[in-house]
Amino acid sequence: MSEQRFITSGIIELYVAGMATEQEARELEAATAQFPELAAEVEACRRDMEQYIRLQAVAPPPAIKEHLLRMVSDETKLIE
Numbered sequence: 001m002s003e004q005r006f007i008t009s010g011i012i013e014l015y016v017a018g019m020a021t022e023q024e025a026r027e028l029e030a031a032t033a034q035f036p037e038l039a040a041e042v043e044a045c046r047r048d049m050e051q052y053i054r055l056q057a058v059a060p061p062p063a064i065k066e067h068l069l070r071m072v073s074d075e076t077k078l079i080e
Contacts, residue, residue: 001027003035016045 006012006028014020015028032039 001031003031003038006031006038007041012042012045013049016042016049 001009011020011024011028015025020028028038028042032042
């Protein structure tokens with residue numbers, strides 16, 4: 001597969017998301033070793049996806065942390 005076909009096929013996005021097939025991943029990894037521009041595209045996609053995930057993140061309510069700490073404390077008391 002040519003460098004441009006990787007870019008337009010959606011395989012880069014699947015690869016970054018961990019959803020590419022083993023064969024697609026192997027082919028892309030081999031191609032990125034051969035084409036620095038393709039490696040840069042993969043890295044740019046990774047950065048974009050990480051930024052999108054951070055923008056969509058939702059902080060859990062503070063009560064959840066308190067509840068989890070209480071549960072851990074209670075279990076620790078049972079073990080001792």
